[in-house]
Amino acid sequence: MENTQSYYQEELVKRFAEGDEDAFTKIYDRFYFRIYQYACRWLVNTSEAEDVTVETFIKLLRRKESFVDMRNIEAFLRVSVRNACLDQLKYRKVRTDHHEALVRQLSLEEQTDFEWVEVQEVFLSLVYAEIDRLPSKMREVLLLSYRDGLKPREVAKRLGLKVRTVSNQKTNAIHLLRAALAQHSFLLALLVICWSTPVRF
Numbered sequence: 001m002e003n004t005q006s007y008y009q010e011e012l013v014k015r016f017a018e019g020d021e022d023a024f025t026k027i028y029d030r031f032y033f034r035i036y037q038y039a040c041r042w043l044v045n046t047s048e049a050e051d052v053t054v055e056t057f058i059k060l061l062r063r064k065e066s067f068v069d070m071r072n073i074e075a076f077l078r079v080s081v082r083n084a085c086l087d088q089l090k091y092r093k094v095r096t097d098h099h100e101a102l103v104r105q106l107s108l109e110e111q112t113d114f115e116w117v118e119v120q121e122v123f124l125s126l127v128y129a130e131i132d133r134l135p136s137k138m139r140e141v142l143l144l145s146y147r148d149g150l151k152p153r154e155v156a157k158r159l160g161l162k163v164r165t166v167s168n169q170k171t172n173a174i175h176l177l178r179a180a181l182a183q184h185s186f187l188l189a190l191l192v193i194c195w196s197t198p199v200r201f
Contacts, residue, residue: 009069035053035081036053038082052088056080060080127177131177134173138173141155152166
């Protein structure tokens with residue numbers, strides 16, 4: 001199973017490097033949430049966080065030929081979003097004590113230091129791996145609902161489904177994910193602890 005997953009990732013990175021749009025979409029879906037979450041931690045304005053996240057993936061796309069495996073892609077995204085957040089904070093016009101503290105804290109981090117999201121990333125990688133195993137239509141409904149924040153009616157219109165079908169697909173997907181992730185209860189407990197830990201200044 002591990003070899004199959006490794007082969008799948010290698011093929012995905014290869015297709016991405018060759019300009020395959022579907023490969024880029026899969027990589028985007030896999031990493032979007034954690035990159036956005038990191039940006040949200042430093043940029044209180046969610047609009048800024050969204051812009052930084054999108055810019056980070058644009059940079060990734062522009063350098064698509066540079067990556068040889070998924071770890072390279074993940075490392076590049078981590079460094080890029082960190083630097084983008086730092087730039088955003090440095091050049092923000094309104095300077096406050098809190099803002100300066102954020103700049104100092106972020107400046108002190110190593111480029112690959114994502115301490116607060118390490119547990120989240122492990123858990124989210126498990127979640128996305130399970131999402132990838134869902135039936136295609138169910139997967140689309142789940143991502144549009146929770147990743148993109150669309151309402152059932154909007155998802156139904158986008159996919160040409162009935163609203164009731166969308167609701168049923170969401171419910172079934174959640175049940176399947178809960179069952180698959182039940183064995184990782186200890187990791188979930190660590191995740192709760194990380195979310196409740198305050199930012200250090």
